[in-house]
Amino acid sequence: MAPLSVLIVGCGIAGTPFATFLLSNPSQSAKEKPHITILERASTPRPQGQNIDIRGAGVTIMRKMGIETAVRNSITHEEGVQFVDDRNGIWIQMAADKTGKVQTGTSDLEILRGRLAEICWRRSQARSREVERQGGKGIEYIFGDYLETLEQDGEKVYVRLAKSGERRSFDLVVGADGLQSRTRQMVWGEAGEEERVRQVAGMYGAFFSLPKTSNDSLWRRWYSAPGRRGVMVRPCDATQPDRMTAFMMIMNTTDERLRSAARDGRKGAEMQKTLFAEYFKGMKWECPRIVDEMLKADDFYYDMIAQVKMEKWSKGRVVLLGDAGYCASPISGMGTTLAFNGAYNLAGAITRHPDDLPAALTTYETKMRPIVDLAQRLPLGGQAPYIINLETAWGIWIRNRILWLIALSGIVELASRFAGPPADKVKVEEFGLSQLEEWREEDEK
Numbered sequence: 001m002a003p004l005s006v007l008i009v010g011c012g013i014a015g016t017p018f019a020t021f022l023l024s025n026p027s028q029s030a031k032e033k034p035h036i037t038i039l040e041r042a043s044t045p046r047p048q049g050q051n052i053d054i055r056g057a058g059v060t061i062m063r064k065m066g067i068e069t070a071v072r073n074s075i076t077h078e079e080g081v082q083f084v085d086d087r088n089g090i091w092i093q094m095a096a097d098k099t100g101k102v103q104t105g106t107s108d109l110e111i112l113r114g115r116l117a118e119i120c121w122r123r124s125q126a127r128s129r130e131v132e133r134q135g136g137k138g139i140e141y142i143f144g145d146y147l148e149t150l151e152q153d154g155e156k157v158y159v160r161l162a163k164s165g166e167r168r169s170f171d172l173v174v175g176a177d178g179l180q181s182r183t184r185q186m187v188w189g190e191a192g193e194e195e196r197v198r199q200v201a202g203m204y205g206a207f208f209s210l211p212k213t214s215n216d217s218l219w220r221r222w223y224s225a226p227g228r229r230g231v232m233v234r235p236c237d238a239t240q241p242d243r244m245t246a247f248m249m250i251m252n253t254t255d256e257r258l259r260s261a262a263r264d265g266r267k268g269a270e271m272q273k274t275l276f277a278e279y280f281k282g283m284k285w286e287c288p289r290i291v292d293e294m295l296k297a298d299d300f301y302y303d304m305i306a307q308v309k310m311e312k313w314s315k316g317r318v319v320l321l322g323d324a325g326y327c328a329s330p331i332s333g334m335g336t337t338l339a340f341n342g343a344y345n346l347a348g349a350i351t352r353h354p355d356d357l358p359a360a361l362t363t364y365e366t367k368m369r370p371i372v373d374l375a376q377r378l379p380l381g382g383q384a385p386y387i388i389n390l391e392t393a394w395g396i397w398i399r400n401r402i403l404w405l406i407a408l409s410g411i412v413e414l415a416s417r418f419a420g421p422p423a424d425k426v427k428v429e430e431f432g433l434s435q436l437e438e439w440r441e442e443d444e445k
Contacts (some may be wrong), residue, residue, distance in 0.1 A: 001355065003137070006201050007159065009147060009183045011040035012117050014322030015176035016124040019139055020065055022028035025244045026435040027353075030136030034350075037170070039161070041177075043144035046120055049113030049301070050207040050330065051076060051220075051245055053232045057338035057371075057426035059109065061344045064428075066436035070119045072110050073441070076235045081105045081220040083403060086284040088215060091400040092407040094188035107427075108218065112237055112245070116336070124171040124437050150186045172281055172357060173318045174346070179306060180265060187315050196310055200329050200378065202383040203305035204255035204262060206276050208292035209236060209243050213220040215286065216244050223285045224396050226251070228389040231280075231290055246290055249305075250279050262304045272302035305329050307376055313368075314361040319323035321346060326372040331385065334375035341371055342424060348431030369428050 008015040019036050023158065044230075052064055054071065062068055080095040096106035128138035148162035156169045185193060201312040209353040210233075211225025215221075220234040229253035236243045252258055261272045273295055280287050294300065306329060321328075329335075349363035378384065390396050 003032055004172065004350070004354075005170045006036045007157070007294050008036065008174045010176035010178060010322075010324070011045060011121055011141070012176060012178065012322070012335060012339075013113065013120055014343050015018075015174065016117070017061070017340055017343035018174060018176065018321060018347055020120070020124045020436070021135075021344055021433055022350065023131050023138070023299075024347070024436060025351045026432070026434045027351075028130050028245055028354075028397040030134035033131055033135045033136045035140075036128075037140045037142065037168075039142045039147070040147040041144070045114075045118055045143075047112075047114040047118060049115075050247060051078070051110055052113045052116065052330075052336050053107035053333065054109040054116075054336050054340075055107050056337060058340045059228065060241045060428045061340040063125055063435070064344070064435055065440045066089040067119055067123050069438055070123075070441050071109060071111060071116065071294045074115050074119065074239075075108075075110065075112045076237050077108045077218055078110045078220055078235050079218045080233070081222055082164060083400065084174065084223050085400060086219050087416050088221075088285065089273070092403040093219075094407070109144075115237060115239075116229075118219045119441075122441070126439055127436070145184065147182065150183070150318070152318065154316065171317065173326045174321050176184050176321040178309065178323045179303060179327045180322065181308075182310075182318055183318065184324055187318045188310075197306050199304050200266055200331060200382065201226075201305075201307045201384060202251045204250045204252070204258050204302070204368045205305050205330070206248045206272065206294065206296055206300065207244050207245065208297035208300040208320050209240070210297065210347065211244050213289070214245050223252070223287075224389060224399075225280070225283045226284075226285070226391065226393045226396065226437060227279075227423070228391055229242045229279060229283065229345075231287065231391050232288075233290070248276055248280065248290070248294065249389070250276070251385060258306065261302065266301070268319070269300050269302070272418065282303060287438070292389070304352070305331065309376070313365060317357065319346065319361055326368070326376070328372070331377070331378055332375050337426065338372065338375050341428075342368055344428070344431075344433075345392060348429065348433060351431050351433060364431070374426065 023033050082090045083092045084090055095106055097104040098108045132138040145161045145163045148157050149160045151158045157173045160167045175181050177183050190404050218235050223231045230249045232247040234245045236245055261268050261275055277291050280291050308327040313320045321342045328338055345367045346364045349360040353360040390399055419420055
């Protein structure tokens with residue numbers, strides 16, 4: 001039987017780990033291993049992205065990939081979070097969890113999404129080279145192109161690339177192309193997108209980086225403004241010691257311009273910036289500086305804060321992975337855990353059923369469904385954003401005092417120690433995949 005041919009759409013933190021694990025079946029010779037193509041719309045890997053963390057089961061899978069050293073060398077070293085007021089006064093301060101055993105706002109493995117994606121991509125390249133040296137095909141990477149058409153007949157998936165015009169066929173197509181997945185829209189239909197992509201509390205977010213000032217440190221500062229608006233400023237990694245990252249947030253269910261701007265994706269960046277500048281005009285704290293830097297940012301990214309909910313993640317020989325199929329939203333703190341678990345479980349399911357793709361996809365769904373259900377349970381039944389991001393200055397003043405009293409009581413620390421991170425409740429099953437040797441970035445240079 002010919003090796004499985006696989007197209008992965010998206011070179012992010014789900015797609016490349018899946019490729020790495022798929023090439024890690026010890027029972028296959030190099031020539032028997034799948035032939036993998038990774039298709040990425042961007043012309044080069046994007047180094048930017050928001051601060052994310054790796055917890056619980058995500059750490060276990062990170063170690064199976066052999067990237068722990070590279071990840072730990074790239075963390076932001078965030079010390080924790082401070083809630084600040086108009087004058088930068090600190091009302092509550094919650095220190096980071098450095099043990100990985102306590103559920104706090106900052107974990108011991110905080111990293112920029114773009115940096116983690118780069119590590120995963122380069123790890124997949126290293127694994128590909130190993131397979132090639134042993135006589136296998138490895139991984140083909142195509143940057144700067146995307147799918148124009150996709151059709152399937154039960155035996156193969158037929159695609160045409162938009163820019164090159166090339167036509168190809170694959171045994172399996174994996175959509176790992178994020179919240180606004182084009183693969184999902186092409187296969188499941190654009191008409192059902194509003195039902196599948198469910199916005200959380202009318203939230204929209206913008207991410208970008210900005211120069212560091214004397215007020216910035218390794219602490220995340222979180223400022224709330226009236227009208228359910230907020231800003232976080234957080235540290236970058238050691239490669240960018242003179243910069244910080246910013247996340248600006250709006251909760252609004254009536255302004256259609258915000259939703260329309262989200263549909264425009266990256267091509268609508270100027271309109272998205274203009275909208276956020278309008279919403280944060282006249283706000284206090286450091287908002288004037290942050291808006292000014294946002295307007296100049298070349299790494300700006302805007303989208304709605306949403307979850308993806310679907311009854312099934314596969315249709316025929318197309319399957320969704322990570323945010324494309326089951327985004328939990330940044331509020332959950334489980335996005336990376338889901339991406340890594342999805343990559344590992346899908347590769348494991350195919351390893352367990354190498355000659356029966358429908359059985360493999362059923363196993364993947366069975367393994368991932370309880371993990372996704374857990375991850376998508378938002379704090380306080382999804383009401384937390386309304387409690388934290390208030391409408392009036394008076395409401396924010398009261399909230400700050402309540403948070404101060406809670407912090408003073410020690411209740412938060414006590415509850416954190418007993419609760420533990422949700423990611424710790426996710427069990428990692430053994431599929432017989434190889435434990436990969438620790439990959440060191442310096443060895444590749």
